[in-house]
Amino acid sequence: MRSDSVTIVSKCTVIPEKESDMGDLKLSASDLPMLSCHYIQKGGLFTRPPFPVDSLLALLKKALSSALVHFPPLAGRLTTDDHGYVYITCNDAGVDFFHANAGNVFIRDLLSPVHVPDTFKEFFAFDRTVSYDGHFRPILAVQVTELADGVFIGCTVNHAVTDGTSFWNFFNTFAEFSRGLKRISRTPCFERNSVLISPAVLIVPQGGPKVTFSGDEPIAERIFSFSREAILKLKSKVNNQKSSWIGGIDAIEVLGKQSNDPWKPEQKPSGKVASVLENWLRNAVSVSVSVSNTQTDSPNQTAEISSFQSLSALLWRAVTRARKFPPSKTTTFRMAVNVRHRLEPKLEPLYFGNAIQSIPTYASAGEVLSRDLRWCAEQLNKNVKAHDDDMVRKFVGDWESSPKCFPLGNFDGAMITMGSSPRFPMYDNDFGWGRPMAIRSGRANKFDGKISAFPGREGGGSVDLEVILSPETMAGLESDSEFMQYVTGWA
Numbered sequence: 001m002r003s004d005s006v007t008i009v010s011k012c013t014v015i016p017e018k019e020s021d022m023g024d025l026k027l028s029a030s031d032l033p034m035l036s037c038h039y040i041q042k043g044g045l046f047t048r049p050p051f052p053v054d055s056l057l058a059l060l061k062k063a064l065s066s067a068l069v070h071f072p073p074l075a076g077r078l079t080t081d082d083h084g085y086v087y088i089t090c091n092d093a094g095v096d097f098f099h100a101n102a103g104n105v106f107i108r109d110l111l112s113p114v115h116v117p118d119t120f121k122e123f124f125a126f127d128r129t130v131s132y133d134g135h136f137r138p139i140l141a142v143q144v145t146e147l148a149d150g151v152f153i154g155c156t157v158n159h160a161v162t163d164g165t166s167f168w169n170f171f172n173t174f175a176e177f178s179r180g181l182k183r184i185s186r187t188p189c190f191e192r193n194s195v196l197i198s199p200a201v202l203i204v205p206q207g208g209p210k211v212t213f214s215g216d217e218p219i220a221e222r223i224f225s226f227s228r229e230a231i232l233k234l235k236s237k238v239n240n241q242k243s244s245w246i247g248g249i250d251a252i253e254v255l256g257k258q259s260n261d262p263w264k265p266e267q268k269p270s271g272k273v274a275s276v277l278e279n280w281l282r283n284a285v286s287v288s289v290s291v292s293n294t295q296t297d298s299p300n301q302t303a304e305i306s307s308f309q310s311l312s313a314l315l316w317r318a319v320t321r322a323r324k325f326p327p328s329k330t331t332t333f334r335m336a337v338n339v340r341h342r343l344e345p346k347l348e349p350l351y352f353g354n355a356i357q358s359i360p361t362y363a364s365a366g367e368v369l370s371r372d373l374r375w376c377a378e379q380l381n382k383n384v385k386a387h388d389d390d391m392v393r394k395f396v397g398d399w400e401s402s403p404k405c406f407p408l409g410n411f412d413g414a415m416i417t418m419g420s421s422p423r424f425p426m427y428d429n430d431f432g433w434g435r436p437m438a439i440r441s442g443r444a445n446k447f448d449g450k451i452s453a454f455p456g457r458e459g460g461g462s463v464d465l466e467v468i469l470s471p472e473t474m475a476g477l478e479s480d481s482e483f484m485q486y487v488t489g490w491a
Contacts, residue, residue, distance in 0.1 A: 006102045006122035006145060014142075015094040017065040020072035024079070024087040027160060028196035029396045030339075030354040032086065034160040035132040035202070036209035036405035040167055041124040041442030043143075043154030044426070045110060049433040053146055057099055060144060060153070060431070063178035064097065070184045071170050073161055073352065078134040084201040088139070088161060096141040098125050106148045111438060115474075116221040116466075124154040124442035128215060131160040132208035142174075153431065154442065163354040165338060168424045179432035189348035195393055196347075196355065200400040213409030213447040220474035221446070221466065223454075225488040228461040231307050234486050238310040238377050305377040308453070309384065311463060311486075312418060313377035315451065318483035319416055319469065320368045322476025327366025331414045333380065334358050337387055338421075344389040357395050358406070358417075359383050365414070410449040419445075420452040422463045427455060441466065448473065 027035075049056050068075045072090035079089045102119070110117055121127070125141035139158040144151060155174075157167055169186055176185060226234075235241075305313075316333045325331070340347040340355045347355055361383050368376055408417070426439045439454050448470045456462025469477060477483060484490045 005105055005119060006100050009099045009101050011096060011098050012061075013094040013138075014061055014064050014068070014097045015092055016068035016072065016075050017062075018069045020069075020075070020090045020092055022072040022090040022190065024089050025073055025190060025353075026192055026197055027078075027086045027088070028192070028194075028353060028355075029198040029200065029399050030163075030196050030356060031160045032198075032202045032403065033399070033406035034354055035086070035130070035204065036211055037131055037159040037408055038211060038444035039126050039129050039131060039141075039156045040159050040162065040164075041126075041154065041156050041444040042167065042171070042426075043123060043152055043440060043442075044429050044436030045107065045438045045440060046151050046153065046431070046436055047107070047434060048147075048150050049431075053099075056151070057144060059178055060142070061097060063174055063431075064095070064142060066177040067170065067174040067184075068095065070173060071188060071352070073190070074140040074157065074170060076139060077136070078132075078139070078158070078160070080135065084203065086160075086202070093138070095138045096125060098141065098143040100143055100145040102145050102147050102152075104148060107150045107437060110147075110440075114222060116223060116440065120152075120440045121443040123152045123440075124156050124444075126156045127443055128211075129156075130208065130211060131158045132204065134158040134160065135208075150437070152440075153429075156442070156444075159354075159445075161353065163338075163356045164420050164424055165340070165350070165355070166352045168426060169350055169352075172425055172428050175429040175431045179430055186350055188350050188352040190352050191348070194343060194347055195396055196353075198396065198400055200403045202403040202405070204405075209405045211445075212405065212407045215443070215447075217448060218471055219446060219448055219468050220471045221468050222474065222478075224465045224467055225456055226311065226463045226465070226486055227456070227458070227488050230486040230488065231311065231461055231463060234314060235305065235307045235310045238305045238313065238374050240374070303378065303381050303385070305374070305381050307461065308422065308463070309377050309380045310373075311465070312380055313373055314483055314486065315465065315467075316376050316380075316416060317368055317373060318477050318480040319449070319473065320365050320414075321480060322469075322473045323365075323414065324476070325365035325414060327364060327370075329365045329414055330362055330412075331365055331368055332412075332416070333361045333363075334415065334417045335361070335380065335384065336417075336419045337384060339387075339392045342388055342392050357387070357392060359387055408445060409447050413448075416449045416451060418451045418453065420454060420466075422453045422455045424455065427457055427459070439464075 073088040075092050075094055076088050076090040077093050080086050123145045125143045139161050141156045143154045155171055173184055320331050336356050336358050339357055340351055361379050363379055427435050429436055446468045450468040452466040454464040456464050
């Protein structure tokens, strides 16, 4: 497939169906560093809907107009006042809506290659647009691309305005209105009264900030899929567990995350079924805790490592091995964490904006490779657990003492940056004719070492990792048996 296989058919502006009365929203200490990042580009690949494309476009424009009523910042623009503070002006200026055609591209052309085809990069508007440009460009753009046997719906959103939690809440709402819902199911919170709202001023250079990484280096991109069974097997190995799995589900981890999960439906589909499930999970926890205490009831109890930390540790080891560093080389694994539930008082789970901080974990290549997988996972686990209210506030204070844009990139060749989350409801985006076949991203914010975690399409705890590496490192990763043994389809 050629990258010029996509042509723009039309472009229009979509405005909210009702005028907004929301005032200006000040960018926070978590928003401002993102002004030098590209707009977020994420979207879904769908089968062809059972109605003509003109009807599809009319449906999506109407749904978009309805969704924007509940997300006024996305229809606004950035503005900087005389004191240097940056705000979102909710002025209903509207968003861009593109209709594109790639009639010679089939779904099989996109999903069958081992590496992600470059064609996906053509399915998004605002290619390589820096978030600071939201001062004079729309904050959101939607591109609908017709394929030979399907359609791709891509959203491009200013990263200084949203993080992943806010992005997917909007995308889900957009899909809900498309399939006929009349009320929003997860209302965003636009309050601006936390420690994240800072008096510090970010000084930007003339013309605005630039991305902090080179977008011209050769990279390879692949989606590595991990089934629920593979994830549980990996987690069991890391935690040295044998009998704490109840029916193939880690009940402790499920319940432990519920209090911080913004994606709970407002009403349970069946009170009886939900009650049975909750009782089963709690009984499972009781049994599992009993087993765990029997095995580890000692003064030197070890921390429970999560599934995602286990997978991250596996990747850290494999990429470090593929990069062939000398033992003394310092490696860095950065993880983006949601701070909504870490602050005291907590932010609302659906707080709109960026509420993320990047936690670095450092270890020499020799340590990463000579110690076992458990040790690597423990280093990640310790840093994530330590990121409490005090640490969040320390990160804010450190930034306020020297405000700057976030240094995104791989500056010494030894960095891994993990973003997104397998807990985001990416496959809940049913626009009226079925769930996505796949979730994919555009060119934005990609460099050697950038990893994004997606939920697997089959659900149940499965995970897809979108891995961006130099071609040489990718080849090494693909031949790493410790890593590949957990990848779906590897033999």
